[in-house]
Amino acid sequence: MVDAGIKITRNLKVGALDAETDSSLLDKCFVDKGDLDELLDVSNPAAVVLGRTGSGKSALIHKIETSADHCSRLDPNDISVRFLEHSDIIKFFDALDIKLDLFYKLLWRHLLVVEILKLRYDIRNEQDGKRFTDGIFSWLRRDKAKKKAIEYFNEWGDKFWLDTDEHLREITSKLENDTKASIGAKYSGVSLSIDGVEKLSEQERTEIRQRASQVVNGLQIKKLNEVLELLALYSFDDNQKKFYIVIDQLDENWANTSTRCRFIRALIEEIKSFRKIETVKIIAALRKDLLDLVYDQTRDSGFQEEKYEAYMLELKWSTEELTKLVELRINEVFRVQYTKEVVSLDHIFPKPKKGGGQTAIGFILERTLRRPRDVLQFVNEAFNIASERERVSWRALISAEANYSEKRLKSLKEEWGEMYPSFEDTVEILRGLPSTFSRSAINQDRLNDVFIALSEAHNNDPCVKMVHSYFEAKSVKDTDVLYAILQCLYRVGAIGVKVSSLDTFLWAHIDQSSVSKGEVKRSSHLKIHKMLYRALDIETEDKSMFVT
Known part of the structure; x- marks a missing residue:
């Protein structure tokens, strides 16, 4: 039995987000x-x-x-x-x-x-x-x-x-x-x-x-x-x-x-x-x-x-491997502070949601690109919200998601800044959309707002170049610009695409790293990644995520 007196202390972390700082836990x-x-x-x-x-x-x-x-x-x-x-x-x-x-x-x-x-x-x-x-x-x-x-x-x-x-x-x-x-x-x-x-x-x-x-x-x-x-x-x-x-x-x-x-x-x-x-x-x-x-x-x-x-x-990580990574780190940080006994995920995170049965670690992993840094960042945010408590509640996990989502959006901008320097403007085309949508959901007003923002930039971003060609009347249609934007959003991991009604959704971090213009054009539906739901005010039908 694990000591009843364990507590999530202030500033407790399951690791730093870079290997150099994280060397002790990494070993x-x-x-x-x-x-x-x-x-x-x-x-x-x-x-x-x-x-x-x-x-x-x-x-x-x-x-x-x-x-x-x-x-x-x-x-x-x-x-x-x-x-x-x-x-x-x-x-x-x-x-x-x-x-x-x-x-x-x-x-x-x-x-x-x-x-x-x-x-x-x-x-x-x-x-x-x-x-x-x-x-x-x-x-x-x-x-x-x-x-x-x-x-x-x-x-x-x-x-x-x-x-x-x-x-x-x-x-x-x-x-x-x-x-x-x-x-x-x-x-x-x-x-x-x-x-x-x-x-x-x-x-x-x-x-x-x-x-x-x-x-x-x-x-x-x-x-x-x-x-x-x-x-x-x-x-x-x-x-x-x-x-x-x-x-x-x-x-x-x-x-x-x-x-x-x-x-x-x-x-x-x-x-x-x-x-x-x-x-x-x-x-x-x-x-x-x-x-x-x-x-x-x-x-x-x-x-x-x-x-x-x-x-x-x-490098690719399975659900089991990422879960093991979190368990090992949680056990190590609590072992150092409190007990030599094993501290598992069940001791720290809430029980599965009523009805849906989703586990806390499942909730976390769905909002990552299946990378250790994403998972550790979410767990650290959850610990920060649940500071001075014995365990993380669902309410704390939902609150942590808001901070985590904003940081994930910022990280995407930094990660892809060299290839897509205007990503910050491009991704705004998704703001407020339903979590799953068709291209028709992107109306002309929404498209125009993004076009104008991109047109003011002067860099090597493929979306910026396409917008400039569009405004210079170089045989580029507004749909061509939209396809370029969706290709960018897929590549960075912001969206998944369903190329036909019979297929499952494709994701850059799981399936192929990029999609062609033809694949985007044929896509019947698109889906926004859950890591960006809170940062981009995405509409979701999952009301159970606000349980207490």
């Missing part, structure tokens, strides 16, 4: 869904952890770091990619319309090679670096076939101890010097910058473009191919020792959108390349919507998305 209350074993298995290609914000990507990365004997973290914020964006030589190549995809791959490969060598040989300073290179040179000289690898270590051997930021600057400086050498004395007076390109004639641009392209295509990526093979034979041949490099925070604003997409695509390519070293695994965490954006912005001829599927591990 004690980790729900093993099998994802950790897949990622730690170096023979398993799954290496890109995919999920929406709050789905547990960073928590899983943290668990890998604490579980593996040899693991290092690379933070994109430490790589100073913004330095590249402001670099004259990079602007020079952009002005000449020369693709730098190979250069970005080279950067990642070099940074990753350096990082795994630091991890393997405990290289922390210049002396450690010299000790390593002396050892590898003595072995390399016996094999003349490794000429390119020798060249690479000759060039970089004394720099392995440098920070990633310094490495990036060294490689960029080399690109600039190689370019100067390539264009030769004839163009020695040309400034390798945007200004320099603007002063060139078309014929001069063409010639310099050809020469500069040869520099990019001739980068030492071939040397690094041999280096990977060499490392597999010489440094990472012990199957009992596994090495991991983890990369998180790729979702953050560490570079502009275009550069970030190119860099992430290059990283995914390099994760594939490092499969050559059987005891090494590069693992990255990435938002699903950001991956879609990467594919859209870097898609070239011959691109096949299915070639990357084996490397993706998408």
